[in-house]
Amino acid sequence: MLMTQLKSKETIESLVAGKKVFILNCLGCKEIYFPEKEANELQKELSASGDVTGILTTDYVCNPDNLKLRLSKYQAEIDAADVVLVFSCGVGMQTVADYLENKRVYTACDTYPMPGFQGVTPLEYDCGQCGECYLNLTGGICPITACSKSLVNGQCGGSKDGKCEVDSNMECGWERIYRRLEKLGRLDAMKCPTQIRNYATDDETK
Amino acid sequence: MKITELFERGEFVVSAEVGPPKGIHIEHVVEEAKTYLKGVHAVNVTDNQSSVMRLGSLAVCKVLKDAGLNPIFQLTCRDRNRIALQSDLLSAAMLGIENLLLLTGDHTKMGDHPQAKPVFDLDSVSLIHTVKQLESGVDLGGNALVGEPPKFAKGAVVSPCSDSVDAQLAKMERKVRAGAEYFQTQAVFEPEKFIKFMEKAKQFGKPVQVGIIIPKSAGMAKFMNNNVAGVHVPDDMIEELKKDKEKTKAGITGVEIAARIIKECKPYCQGIHIMALGWESKVPALLEQAGLSE
Numbered sequence: 001m002l003m004t005q006l007k008s009k010e011t012i013e014s015l016v017a018g019k020k021v022f023i024l025n026c027l028g029c030k031e032i033y034f035p036e037k038e039a040n041e042l043q044k045e046l047s048a049s050g051d052v053t054g055i056l057t058t059d060y061v062c063n064p065d066n067l068k069l070r071l072s073k074y075q076a077e078i079d080a081a082d083v084v085l086v087f088s089c090g091v092g093m094q095t096v097a098d099y100l101e102n103k104r105v106y107t108a109c110d111t112y113p114m115p116g117f118q119g120v121t122p123l124e125y126d127c128g129q130c131g132e133c134y135l136n137l138t139g140g141i142c143p144i145t146a147c148s149k150s151l152v153n154g155q156c157g158g159s160k161d162g163k164c165e166v167d168s169n170m171e172c173g174w175e176r177i178y179r180r181l182e183k184l185g186r187l188d189a190m191k192c193p194t195q196i197r198n199y200a201t202d203d204e205t206k
Numbered sequence: 207m208k209i210t211e212l213f214e215r216g217e218f219v220v221s222a223e224v225g226p227p228k229g230i231h232i233e234h235v236v237e238e239a240k241t242y243l244k245g246v247h248a249v250n251v252t253d254n255q256s257s258v259m260r261l262g263s264l265a266v267c268k269v270l271k272d273a274g275l276n277p278i279f280q281l282t283c284r285d286r287n288r289i290a291l292q293s294d295l296l297s298a299a300m301l302g303i304e305n306l307l308l309l310t311g312d313h314t315k316m317g318d319h320p321q322a323k324p325v326f327d328l329d330s331v332s333l334i335h336t337v338k339q340l341e342s343g344v345d346l347g348g349n350a351l352v353g354e355p356p357k358f359a360k361g362a363v364v365s366p367c368s369d370s371v372d373a374q375l376a377k378m379e380r381k382v383r384a385g386a387e388y389f390q391t392q393a394v395f396e397p398e399k400f401i402k403f404m405e406k407a408k409q410f411g412k413p414v415q416v417g418i419i420i421p422k423s424a425g426m427a428k429f430m431n432n433n434v435a436g437v438h439v440p441d442d443m444i445e446e447l448k449k450d451k452e453k454t455k456a457g458i459t460g461v462e463i464a465a466r467i468i469k470e471c472k473p474y475c476q477g478i479h480i481m482a483l484g485w486e487s488k489v490p491a492l493l494e495q496a497g498l499s500e
Contacts, residue, residue, distance in 0.1 A: 148313060148315075149310065149313060149324065149326045149329070150326060151310065151326065151329045152329065152332075153329050153330070153331035153332060153377070153380055154331065154373070154376060154377035154380055155370070155373050155374070155377060156310045156329075156330075157363065157364075157365040157368065157374070157392055157435055157436050158312065158313070158435045159368070159369075159370060159435055160369070160434075160435040160436070161369060162369070162370070165312075165313065165316065165435050166313045166315045166316070172370070174373065175370050175373055178370065178372070178373040178376065182372075187376070190376040190379075190380065191379070191380075191383070194331050194332050194334075194335040194380070194383070194384045195331075195332065196328065196332045196335070196346070197327070199327070
């Protein structure tokens with residue numbers, strides 16, 4: 001089971017400041033605790049300050065076929081937006097970022113693990129449930145699960161022909177991230193401050 | 207002495223690498239280093255290189271220092287969490303080790319204990335940041351150190367002939383911003399690629415030592431091409447190694463090739479780093495042929 005929490009209001013506002021935003025909520029999974037009330041309030045505020053091109057509340061965005069179908073009716077609203085802001089777990093976010101690969105897609109949430117069944121997880125994406133989602137710095141590709149060393153500050157020297165040294169069937173996650181950021185014109189994200197993971201799990205030290 | 211002081215003085219800095227053995231007797235390692243590496247400015251000591259368990263880097267650094275050599279302590283993030291890393295850094299400073307080379311480290315799957323848990327609590331960039339923080343008198347947890355803080359020359363690595371050199375440059379920039387003061391590179395066999403890399407890397411204003419491996423045979427070259435990330439030995443070099451087997455076996459061809467690479471790269475960088483891989487005895491001849499003997 002997962003638990004999704006909103007990032008801080010300041011963080012979310014800084015992601016969308018001065019930009020036209022399309023908002024995507026995923027309420028699919030019973031296994032995920034989703035902060036529906038808080039998300040609604042925040043989205044009302046964002047709508048009131050203008051620049052929200054549309055809000056879609058749907059389910060199972062982690063299923064690529066379902067996602068495609070749901071988004072197809074909102075193409076104009078998505079085209080009009082600079083940023084797509086996703087309220088979902090890390091798997092949903094990665095599916096959206098991959099499908100809208102030319103769009104800046106940001107997550108408004110951090111995903112934490114809870115004991116028990118993990119919920120619907122398709123084959124291609126995996127969420128490490130690290131509770132400090134990096135997807136906004138990495139073009140929507142998770143460095144925790146897509147890099148065999150779970151590096152958070154860029155690629156190591158171990159990729160050959162785009163493949164990971166540890167597993168030749170696996171693409172280098174950071175090379176994918178770099179290419180995605182390049183395509184999005186977001187290579188400035190590589191210049192972010194040094195990232196240091198926080199493995200503390202209790203709220204006091206997180 | 208700090209390797210950064212040599213760069214500041216404008217020296218073309220030569221370092222070579224020593225790999226600790228899988229055992230506790232290192233007399234021959236020290237003897238070899240004293241005999242063949244006396245012409246180099248500093249000696250890197252690898253940290254369980256290729257994820258193969260060996261004698262510890264820090265202990266060997268101390269022994270080499272006592273033998274009159276200038277060690278560079280290689281420290282990777284594979285086997286230690288942030289507590290152990292910081293503790294080893296304080297130990298190094300206490301033992302008078304002044305030079306560091308800070309790396310992420312190979313994955314445990316690459317070595318002789320593939321069952322081991324890979325740590326990677328920090329990575330190369332956050333490790334550099336951590337050293338800088340210790341130097342300011344505060345540890346990564348925000349707690350003050352007692353007494354005078356350590357001070358190191360902080361080195362890092364980069365792979366200039368990687369097929370994703372732009373991503374490597376982005377990582378290099380992160381290392382510079384975190385506090386890296388000098389760089390050593392993965393082995394270079396394609397000087398033209400290295401020169402192109404340096405055109406972009408010079409913007410960071412940090413000294414770079416080009417990585418040099420003396421090729422031992424055509425087989426070794428092909429092995430590296432197939433298995434070592436960021437290393438490519440061109441076909442004509444492999445042909446050169448094939449041509450006269452006796453000459454190659456004696457190390458003459460390899461030294462000729464390596465000396466040529468050094469000469470081609472020298473105008474574009476601030477030093478060389480030799481990974482002799484057991485051929486420490488060829489280092490004096492290499493330095494002489496490259497015009498670097500004193």
